[in-house]
Amino acid sequence: MDYITLPQTATAFKDIFHEGAAEEYNNAVNSAKQLVNSFLENNRTPFSGITPDQLRALFSQVDFDTPLPDYESLFREVEELYVNHATAFHLPNYIAHLNCPIVIPALAAEVVIAAINSSQDTWDQSAGGTLMEQKLVSWTCNEIGFGAQADGVFTAGGSQSNLMGLLLARDYFAKEKLGHDTRKNGLPAEASRFRIFVSEMTHFSVQNTVSLMGLGEKSLVKVKTDNGFRLSPADLEQAIKKELEQGNLPVAVIATAGTTDFGNIDPLVPIGEIAARYGIWFHVDAAYGCGLLLTEKYRHLLNGIERANSVTTDYHKAFFQPISSSAFLVRDNRYLELITHHADYLNPQENVFEGLNQINKTITQSTRRFDALKLWCTLRLMGKEKLGTYIETIIETTEKTANILEKDGDFQLLTHSDISALVFRYYPAGVQDDVFSDKLNQYIKKEMFQEGKAIVAGTRVNDAFYLKFTLLNPLTTLNDIRNIVSIIKKHGAAFMKQHLSPAL
Known part of the structure; x- marks a missing residue:
């Protein structure tokens, strides 16, 4: 059998990030930096106005079988196909969706994150990164008002965090109230009677979540809102009583701290009291409203969030971070045991780094970016x-x-x-x-x-x-x-x- 022999020189492998590729790396990054500078200097409107058909016509010329000759050609193409028509969220006349401008320390951190390319699933893949993430999780939990037992993990976004919150709520109820291990045995027979209470204004991801969890959209009970489109505690309690009378099983209530449409905050204190009174899981979706943790003047709007069993935060909505930067947080770290799985090749139970493997706290990500570094750099340089x-x-x-x-x-x-x-x-x-x-x-x-x-x-x-x-x-x-x-x-x-x- 004939083998192709490649010359073992730095020049031959200049495209791979390694100790012999510093010059190539600097050429690439400088070219990218020039493109970003052009984006900042030349954009005066949030969108170019190009139509889908016009943009598709440009893409029709691209041939992946013919590589471009240099970085100048590459980024000229990227500029034509993407940058010139990218929505400019940083401009003050973009006020559409939940896209914030980003702070420069976090942007600089992105360069380090991509280059070193740590994976945050186990200690032996990201030692310092693990402790940085854990310290930021502890800081956020402290700002929420959780105690020393709190914990959490960075996630890809609010939808994933909400999924984790409801999954824990389901499995916690099954274990504590029914003595059933959902992880080993699947959904209990009573699952068809599980009910989750949400506002009429709750995020759309919740409906997808209950479907993924096997509970179906019928498990959602939508509670009326007041004139400010905030969940009504009185109607919540009435809805819980009604479901109990019908023989159903209240499992969780989701309050929203910052509704997508109105930016309003459900009354967290009375909702938390109701959840505690009926013994049901209290999850707060603070993907939007978590930014209030940063300000003493408006922090009181989140009073009651400390009563939650779990909380969703999106730093890329309210902490001026690049996508993605989010976290799922729990009041008691023992809740996370419900989703922990030990794999022999990754995080075996006898692992000497037990307690330091972040993969024990997540459900959908093994390989995971070190997104926490962005928030670390932001807080350390700019401050809360x-x-x-x-x-x-x-x-x-x-x-x-x-x-x-x-x-x-x-x-x-x-x-x-x-x-x-x-x-x-x-x-x-x-x-x-x-x-x-x-x-x-x-x-x-x-x-x-x-x-x-x-x-x-x-x-x-x-x-x-x-x-x-x-x-x-x-x-x-x-x-x-x-x-x-x-x-x-x-x-x-x-x-x-x-x-x-x-x-x-």
């Missing part, structure tokens, strides 16, 4: 207080924006926000009904996106279509808001003129 001032600025700008919308007769604001999301619609004189309003506001959203000068989101509330501001950028000023409002009015007026002008 500075980040907190950013959150305070965002909240205060949002409240002033709400006042602008309320005082303008052309708009209808649904509610004020505890954090930074406002749902409203353009509804000037001449709009006769919700059908016309839906078409009007959908047109505005579409035209704004295509124009690219400012981007807002849209949502449906009680079957009516609304526009939405999500403010996560402390650089967004009231002048920016007024400019966005004028853009909304411009497109709205164009639609009104087209559809309400009398025929000639």
Whole structure:
């Protein structure tokens, strides 16, 4: 058999990151840095306005069988296909979704994370990284108000953390109330009667989660909200009593600290009291609202979160971190034993590093990036207080924006926000009904996106279509808001003129 012999020189393997590739590495990183600088210097609008068909035409020229000759060619192609049309979340006139601008210490950490490429599953793959992650988990648990027994793990995002919370709730109930080991024996016969109580405004991922867990969407009991779209404790207790009367088994309640649409926080203290009174798991989805932990001025809005059995946090929503940077946290580390599995090749029970293997705390990730380094660098260089001032600025700008919308007769604001999301619609004189309003506001959203000068989101509330501001950028000023409002009015007026002008 003939073998191909490759020369064993650094030049032959210059594309692999190793001790002989420093020059190649610097060339590549410098080229990438130039591209990022171009993105910052040249972007003045959040979106280019390119259509899917126009972008597909550019991709039709790409041939993976023919490599490009150098980094200059490579990043020129990346610029044409991606960077020129990437949504610029850092611009103050992007106020659509839960995408925050990122801080530079975290961005610098990304370079280190990618290059060293640690995997956070076991101690022998990331010793210092393990302790960094554990210290950040302990810090966050302390900020929440958990005790010394608390623990957690970094995750890929809020959906994964919510899945872990509900999975623990299900298996904890099965073990403690039914004496059943779900991990070994699958779902108990009583699982068809398990019930999980959520707000009408709960995150969409929860419905997917209960399906993945084998409980089905029928296990979800949606509880009414008040005028501010916060879960009603009185209705929650009534719903629990009703399910008990029907012979069903209340397993968990999910409260939301920062609803996706409204940025409002469920009343955590009474919900926690109800959960404790009925002996059910209390999970708080604070993916959005966890940023309030950074500020003394607004921290009280999270009072009661310390009563939770488990908490979801998304640092990439509220701590100005690059995607992904999230965590799942529990009040008692013993809960995590419900998901721990020992593999002989990875984390055997006799492992001398027992207690240091982060894979014992997660369900869906073995190989896992060292995302904790981003938050570490951020807190060590900037500190909690500075980040907190950013959150305070965002909240205060949002409240002033709400006042602008309320005082303008052309708009209808649904509610004020505890954090930074406002749902409203353009509804000037001449709009006769919700059908016309839906078409009007959908047109505005579409035209704004295509124009690219400012981007807002849209949502449906009680079957009516609304526009939405999500403010996560402390650089967004009231002048920016007024400019966005004028853009909304411009497109709205164009639609009104087209559809309400009398025929000639």
